[in-house]
Amino acid sequence: MKQYLGVDIIEISRIEKAVTRWGDSFLDRVFTAAEKEKYLNRPESLAARFAAKEATVKALGTNEIIYRDIEIVSGPGERPQIKLVGRAYAIAGGLGISSLAVSLSHSRDYAVAVVSGLG
Numbered sequence: 001m002k003q004y005l006g007v008d009i010i011e012i013s014r015i016e017k018a019v020t021r022w023g024d025s026f027l028d029r030v031f032t033a034a035e036k037e038k039y040l041n042r043p044e045s046l047a048a049r050f051a052a053k054e055a056t057v058k059a060l061g062t063n064e065i066i067y068r069d070i071e072i073v074s075g076p077g078e079r080p081q082i083k084l085v086g087r088a089y090a091i092a093g094g095l096g097i098s099s100l101a102v103s104l105s106h107s108r109d110y111a112v113a114v115v116s117g118l119g
Helices: 012-022 024-030 033-039 043-060 086-094
Strands: 003-011 070-073 081-084 100-106 110-118
Touching (some): 003 043, 033 070, 043 070, 043 086
Antiparallel strands (some): 070 081
């Protein structure tokens, strides 16, 4: 069995600046409707989800993924879950990965994500 792992860290201010500069163009390119609805007014949460998408791309070992094909959501009091669709789902399936786990964290300035899966 092979293990897949990805990690990413980002400055929260980079996401805030991207949202300010490009607005919906940036948000629609990177985040799903559910992510935008739930986290739009929480830049630290958007940054953590951006980092999780980057970490997922690294874990899958490809740059051929559209960010919206990776969704990171969680309910109140629940841990975040990764939902793959489209190209991301196909790549994970080709690697034999049936599910990925994600851990998110943030401080005042940075957000970090770790993604792992087995295949």
